[in-house]
Amino acid sequence: MPPAASSDLLRITGLAKRFRGGGGVSNVTFSVPAGAVTGFIGINGAGKSTTLRCAMGLLRPDAGEIQLFGGPFSCGSRRRIGFLPEERGLFAHDRARDAIAFHGRLKGMARRAALAAADKLLERVGLGARKCDRIASLSKGNAQRVQVLAAMVHDPELLLLDEPLSGLDLIAQSELLSLLAEFRARGRGILFSTHSMSAAEAICDRVVMLSGGRTIFEGAVPDASALAPHGAIIVTTDAQCLGAAARSLGGHVIPVTGATGEVARWRVVLPPEITHPALIRALSEHAVPLLAFEPIKPGLEGAFWHLAQPQAMESRAA
Amino acid sequence: MTSPIWLIAEREFRTYVATFSFWAALAVGPLAAGGGLLLAEGMHNAAQPVAIVVKSHDPILMHAARAALKEVASLENRQLIITQNAGARLTLTTRTENQIDLIFEPAFPLSVTARTLVARTLERDVARRASGVPLPVIRQIPSASAPAQRSNPAAVARILLMAMLWLTLTGSLGMLLQTVARERATRSLESLLAAAAPWQIMAGKLAGVGGVSFLVLGAWIGSSEALAMLAPKPNLAPALLAELTKPELLARAVMVYSLAYGLFGSATVALGALARDSASAQNLSRPMFILLMAAFFVALTIGTSGAAASPSWLLYVPVFTPFLLLTYPAGALSWSLQLKLFTLMLAATVIVARFAASRFALRESGAQFFGANVARS
Numbered sequence: 001m002p003p004a005a006s007s008d009l010l011r012i013t014g015l016a017k018r019f020r021g022g023g024g025v026s027n028v029t030f031s032v033p034a035g036a037v038t039g040f041i042g043i044n045g046a047g048k049s050t051t052l053r054c055a056m057g058l059l060r061p062d063a064g065e066i067q068l069f070g071g072p073f074s075c076g077s078r079r080r081i082g083f084l085p086e087e088r089g090l091f092a093h094d095r096a097r098d099a100i101a102f103h104g105r106l107k108g109m110a111r112r113a114a115l116a117a118a119d120k121l122l123e124r125v126g127l128g129a130r131k132c133d134r135i136a137s138l139s140k141g142n143a144q145r146v147q148v149l150a151a152m153v154h155d156p157e158l159l160l161l162d163e164p165l166s167g168l169d170l171i172a173q174s175e176l177l178s179l180l181a182e183f184r185a186r187g188r189g190i191l192f193s194t195h196s197m198s199a200a201e202a203i204c205d206r207v208v209m210l211s212g213g214r215t216i217f218e219g220a221v222p223d224a225s226a227l228a229p230h231g232a233i234i235v236t237t238d239a240q241c242l243g244a245a246a247r248s249l250g251g252h253v254i255p256v257t258g259a260t261g262e263v264a265r266w267r268v269v270l271p272p273e274i275t276h277p278a279l280i281r282a283l284s285e286h287a288v289p290l291l292a293f294e295p296i297k298p299g300l301e302g303a304f305w306h307l308a309q310p311q312a313m314e315s316r317a318a
Numbered sequence: 319m320t321s322p323i324w325l326i327a328e329r330e331f332r333t334y335v336a337t338f339s340f341w342a343a344l345a346v347g348p349l350a351a352g353g354g355l356l357l358a359e360g361m362h363n364a365a366q367p368v369a370i371v372v373k374s375h376d377p378i379l380m381h382a383a384r385a386a387l388k389e390v391a392s393l394e395n396r397q398l399i400i401t402q403n404a405g406a407r408l409t410l411t412t413r414t415e416n417q418i419d420l421i422f423e424p425a426f427p428l429s430v431t432a433r434t435l436v437a438r439t440l441e442r443d444v445a446r447r448a449s450g451v452p453l454p455v456i457r458q459i460p461s462a463s464a465p466a467q468r469s470n471p472a473a474v475a476r477i478l479l480m481a482m483l484w485l486t487l488t489g490s491l492g493m494l495l496q497t498v499a500r501e502r503a504t505r506s507l508e509s510l511l512a513a514a515a516p517w518q519i520m521a522g523k524l525a526g527v528g529g530v531s532f533l534v535l536g537a538w539i540g541s542s543e544a545l546a547m548l549a550p551k552p553n554l555a556p557a558l559l560a561e562l563t564k565p566e567l568l569a570r571a572v573m574v575y576s577l578a579y580g581l582f583g584s585a586t587v588a589l590g591a592l593a594r595d596s597a598s599a600q601n602l603s604r605p606m607f608i609l610l611m612a613a614f615f616v617a618l619t620i621g622t623s624g625a626a627a628s629p630s631w632l633l634y635v636p637v638f639t640p641f642l643l644l645t646y647p648a649g650a651l652s653w654s655l656q657l658k659l660f661t662l663m664l665a666a667t668v669i670v671a672r673f674a675a676s677r678f679a680l681r682e683s684g685a686q687f688f689g690a691n692v693a694r695s
Contacts, residue, residue: 106510
């Protein structure tokens with residue numbers, strides 16, 4: 001576990017929060033430093049939103065410690081954070097600039113300053129011409145952009161964004177990512193949860209991976225990418241032959257979720273020097289009935305699946 | 319820097335004011351007052367002089383009958399004009415020395431009771447004439463223990479204020495329930511909770527919706543009073559106006575209205591926060607609205623039956639307190655009792671508001687959010 005750095009804006013240690021209906025998190029530990037974008041990666045139900053709600057004081061943790069700006073949560077620290085919740089909550093009757101300015105004023109901005117900041121941000125993302133449009137008349141993507149701007153209008157020291165890219169087209173995603181990059185350049189800290197590995201690779205300095213309610217990785221993006229195994233995902237009905245083929249190349253197999261009767265998905269992990277054509281030849285030589293073959297992607301996605309696999313198996317067994 | 323409470327209140331206020339339904343609600347008061355005036359005017363027109371004919375062979379008897387008719391007609395708020403031929407007819411026929419028949423045409427504009435009274439009045443006059451002795455004048459003095467008259471302006475003013483409280487409460491609580499239930503259901507409350515404490519959001523919503531309700535109420539009362547002053551032939555209106563502008567009554571009404579709105583508003587927020595969606599919020603709030611209706615009818619019964627002279631134990635039940643406080647005359651409730659009742663309502667409001675604020679956060683956080691946040695901040 002990395003030691004607490006003095007520049008950490010948010011530090012979560014051993015966070016646990018369980019719900020009566022199931023779900024939640026059991027052991028989440030990570031930190032968000034200033035001047036960096038931290039990606040928060042995990043499948044649906046991994047506990048990303050629960051963690052963010054706990055960090056914002058919207059949920060009381062069952063166990064663990066949350067430190068914001070070096071201290072416990074307080075009304076003062078709430079003002080220094082910009083938060084984009086999972087469920088969007090803008091008033092449909094509000095005009096775009098008023099909705100953004102309203103959130104700025106709630107965080108302590110003066111009316112004029114909030115309106116000026118709202119106008120500037122709307123211009124920045126190409127919505128300047130629609131600043132007086134009501135939220136109800138905006139498309140889902142544009143309303144989403146307005147919501148993100150409402151979270152950052154008061155220029156917070158820390159931005160907590162829950163799925164900010166959902167509902168945005170590629171151009172809007174690119175605009176938002178560049179806005180976040182500018183934010184980072186001013187020394188602010190950003191934690192954003194996402195399903196998009198490519199977006200995380202494009203902008204994140206660090207990533208925190210969550211699986212089964214636990215932190216499975218925290219560190220720099222290159223370090224995470226380096227953990228991606230070399231190999232392939234294979235669907236077959238003969239696990240014994242597949243295992244023999246993998247062993248003949250110096251590799252091994254790991255079961256993947258989604259088995260249906262005799263048909264099962266397997267992850268074949270190979271030494272770096274073994275190529276995919278060599279694996280196909282070995283499968284053929286061992287008469288493996290091949291129903292599907294998919295090379296494991298390098299980078300964050302491969303690393304995530306590699307790291308998340310044991311957790312997923314454990315969760316399924318539990 | 320503006321407080322989050324006022325920012326949220328301002329937004330709630332603007333949201334409702336910027337709708338057609340608000341302006342429609344605002345127009346209802348003046349329209350109803352205008353309609354009432356027109357109706358009163360119509361009734362006034364209905365009391366226009368009516369022509370009648372009185373026939374008798376005895377001029378003295380006819381003269382006495384005319385006098386009796388005018389006297390009795392004034393009791394029924396009617397104005398009769400006696401003509402020679404036009405109009406409904408009353409014929410007086412002397413059968414014997416001891417019997418005079420009064421024959422009213424069916425269309426004669428007096429009730430059966432009034433016709434009987436005319437007969438008795440004539441009997442009195444005939445008896446006076448026959449005896450030659452002046453009859454004593456008998457005066458009726460109102461008894462101190464007599465029940466209050468139903469048309470007593472003070473009682474009407476109190477019942478009017480109580481009815482307006484009920485009307486204002488039911489309207490504003492409905493709005494409050496909708497706004498809380500909607501934001502809870504969509505979880506859009508999270509955006510606000512990220513910027514303000516639950517009690518601030520609750521107070522802001524109460525203030526915003528309350529502002530809308532009190533604006534409508536003010537417009538209704540103001541326009542009604544203005545129109546009442548313009549009434550061509552006012553009767554009860556000036557007395558009512560005089561009652562409604564008494565500082566003591568107004569001060570008590572403002573206090574009661576504010577406390578009642580705080581109490582029932584907090585309860586509504588709590589119910590809205592317990593609900594999963596608008597439909598369940600409606601179902602959960604139904605018992606509260608039934609209680610409100612019961613309180614209204616109990617207060618109305620007490621106010622109109624004359625039982626208002628002695629305070630009821632229901633005064634100490636917070637649901638009934640505001641309605642009964644407005645119904646009872648000032649003399650029936652001592653200052654110390656009123657102070658106790660205000661304190662009781664305030665205490666009930668604080669308890670309900672604390673519970674509402676604790677339920678205002680996310681469902682998963684349980685009933686600990688309010689205390690937790692305050693303690694941690």
